Amino acid sequence: MPASTIQLKSRVLIGAVATLAGPKESQGPLKKHFNKALRDDLLGLTSYELAESKIHESAIRYLLNKTNYMPQDIDLCIAGDLTDELYATNFAMRTLEIPFVGSFGACATYGAAIALAARIIDASVFKQRIICSVSSHFSTAERQFRFPLELGTQRTPLAQWTVTGAGAMLINKTEGRIRIESVTFGRVVDWGVKDANNMGGAMAPAAMNTMIRHFKDTRRQPRYYDLIITGDLGHTGALLLKQLMYERSYDLDQTNYTDCGVLIFDRETQKVEQGGSGPACSALVFNAYVYKKLLEGSIGRVLLVTTGALISKTSCLQKQSIPAIAHAVSFERI
Amino acid sequence: MLAGMMYMEDQRYLELIKQRAPKTRHLRTMIAAFFVGGFICCIGQAFNDLCAYFFPALNPSTIKQIVPLVLVVLATLLTCIGIYDKIGEIGGAGSIIPITGFANSIISPAIEHKREGIINGVCANMFKIAGPVLVIGIVASVLSGIIALVLKSVT
Known part of the structure; x- marks a missing residue:
């Protein structure tokens, strides 16, 4: 098989997943599927960037709680978001004692992180656990790429709405279906x-x-x-x-x-x-x-x-x- | 087959997008803009007329200076409580072109960047959107002033 697609030789499994969804997302068609729905997208913090960071951190903590692992049990976290210099992700990682690699692939970050993590796990002989996580926030993305929130502009018919929330996935060799x-x-x-x-x-x-x-x-x-x-x-x-x-x-x-x-x-x-x-x-x-x-x-x-x-x-x-x-x-x- | 198609302008594909992508409904947005813009102007005119009615002592040119002030204050208030962006979503250019839109374009980045402090946040970003309008407006007024001066001195 050409190198373009990599078939994993060993069993690389999804251990668990976690999701935190923002207010608008948790009113959408998938509302009953999310682990946690936020009512406020600022979380009482001073900026939306910090809020996104908190959401990202909470998703990872939720995943750890779910799997009963301590941060020390995790070998690596591959994570990213949309803000400049990965503000939200880097700040979320301050309080988590997990080795961390930031990754940016715009909205494709999640797939890139999973693919990388799967390859690392596949190549390792030890029992490794890697967390892949991403976050995005409507308000930080609007500010980053578009206009201030309160500016009275019209959305074009081709516009898309940046999702507020974070998702995390634990990848390992032992647990999962x-x-x-x-x-x-x-x-x-x-x-x-x-x-x-x-x-x-x-x-x-x-x-x-x-x-x-x-x-x-x-x-x-x-x-x-x-x-x-x-x-x-x-x-x-x-x-x-x-x-x-x-x-x-x-x-x-x-x-x-x-x-x-x-x-x-x-x-x-x-x-x-x-x-x-x-x-x-x-x-x-x-x-x-x-x-x-x-x-x-x-x-x-x-x-x-x-x-x-x-x-x-x-x-x-x-x-x-x-x-x-x-x-x-x-x-x-x- | 896939080689050489990574980075090139594909005219056929851009044409396909043009066919498939939904278009802005111009008639509907224009009608909305007309009514929203018209309504804002009506408020200004009404205020103008009321001023003239209740305070006959004021001369018309003073009133003409007060009216934009009132509209700017109103727009600022509506921006701060998060209503003006909803009006803008419906009105489009109808709420951008009047002076209220100008106020909105200065206040909204100011609110947005308050978190980075007064100097580096609010002051530095206030004119991010309105800046070009101010520059072009000032340049245009200077140029037209020079032209007027030249024409005057010639005739």
Whole structure:
């Protein structure tokens, strides 16, 4: 098999997952699946960045409590978020005594972290435990990439709503019923989309690139999976991806394909235009909803393709197009 | 097949996006902008007329200076209590173009950056959005002033 997709040789399992969802997310269609729902997105702190940091930390602590591990039992934490210099993640790690590697892949961070962790666990002979976690916050992302919250602007029909929340996953070799079977790391793809509001459009080619490489390397058809789920392409992005895949003779309409950004909000009542985005979008949907379905046994094989638009405020002002990346992880019930 | 398609402008794909992406409903947003903008102007005019009615002693040019002040204070208040951004969501340009929108564009970054302190936060970021408007406005007024001066001296 080419190096592009890595099939894990040993049993790498998901030990447990945790989710913390913000107020808007916990009113959405997946509300009953989250571990914890926040009523206030500032948490009584002085800034939204600190609040996001607290949410991130709480998700990891919740995961530790659930699994009865102490921070000292964890060998590594691979985590990230959207803020400059990973403000939220770095500050969350101050109080957790866990070795930590920050990672940034925009909204694709979760998939990248899982793929990395799975590879490390696969290669290790010892009993290792790695936590992958991501967070995002609507208010910190708006400030980072867009306008002040109180500015009276109109959202374009292509806009997406950054998910507030955090998701964490424990990966190990010993416990768990869901196996990580193979991973495909993404390549940066840029087809010249310049509209910073049209992130789905920018990310669809990257998702297609990673998916096709995954299918070719593993000699599988999309039908092999009971569910193929992309990160945060949104309604239009998912449509574009289907079209791109169809043109390359992979018909996603024949499979159970959906998008985390589409699932997390109700488009009609919650005024989110294209759906959710942000690293926490795929983390919340996968941890709360897809993982539960895998455990129940209603689906057996899942391909998670987290997608990220690698845009920066500066590149946007310099009129550059938007590079995008997508990482695929294949999960299997055992 | 996948080689060489990582980074290039794909005109066919950009065309596909144009076809598939939902468009802004211009007629609806324009009608909303017309009514919201019109309503804000009506408030200004009403205040103007009421002032003239209740305080006949004030001369019209003083009233014309008071009206924008009142609108700015109103917009600031509405921004601070988190209502103006909701008006903006409906009104679009209708609530951005009037002087109330200008007030909103100064107050909203000021609120946003209060957490970084008065000097480096509020003062440094206040004109982040309104800055270009001020610069272009001042430059335009200076230029038109020079033109007017030249024309006057010629004639």
